[in-house]
Amino acid sequence: MGFPGPNDGKLVADDAPDRLGEGEGGTVTVVLASRTGAMLQADAVHAMLEGVPGVTGVETAAGEGSGTLGFRLRYGAEDIRRSLFEAAVRNELCLLEVKRQHVSLEETFCKLTGGEKPPGGEAGRGPQPEQTPPLAA
Numbered sequence: 001m002g003f004p005g006p007n008d009g010k011l012v013a014d015d016a017p018d019r020l021g022e023g024e025g026g027t028v029t030v031v032l033a034s035r036t037g038a039m040l041q042a043d044a045v046h047a048m049l050e051g052v053p054g055v056t057g058v059e060t061a062a063g064e065g066s067g068t069l070g071f072r073l074r075y076g077a078e079d080i081r082r083s084l085f086e087a088a089v090r091n092e093l094c095l096l097e098v099k100r101q102h103v104s105l106e107e108t109f110c111k112l113t114g115g116e117k118p119p120g121g122e123a124g125r126g127p128q129p130e131q132t133p134p135l136a137a
Helices: 042-050 081-090 105-112
Strands: 026-034 055-061 068-075 093-102
Touching: 026 081, 042 055, 042 068, 042 081, 081 093
Parallel strands: none
Antiparallel strands: 026 068, 026 093, 055 068
C-alpha cells in the first residue's frame, strides 16, 4: 500500500535526513527588557525586530513578567543571533533569553510533500509496530 499524495511517487528530495532541513531556518524566541529601566513599547520593539537582517516574521510570545516582552522570530537560512544582539545593543535593550529552534524533519517532509503528514500515523510518532497475537498455551 502506497502513500498517495500530491507527489504520487515522484522523488521530491534525496539527501541524508540531517541535511534535508539545512537552510530552512527555524525560530528564535527572545525575551527583552530595557537596559535603562524605561517601559518598553511593544509596537516599537516589534518594528525594530522586523528590521533585523534575516528575520522573516515576528510574533508576540510570553515575556517574563513586568518590564519584559517576548517575541518569536522566524528566519531563513541565515543565523540571526548576531544581528539580533547588535540591534538590541543599539536600541538599549537587554536580551534576557534567546532560544533557537531549527525546522524539524517532519516540517521539512510536510513542506516537500505539500503538507501531507508522514506515513504511519500521528505527527512525530512514526510508524507503529505491528501487534503480535499472544501464543496459544
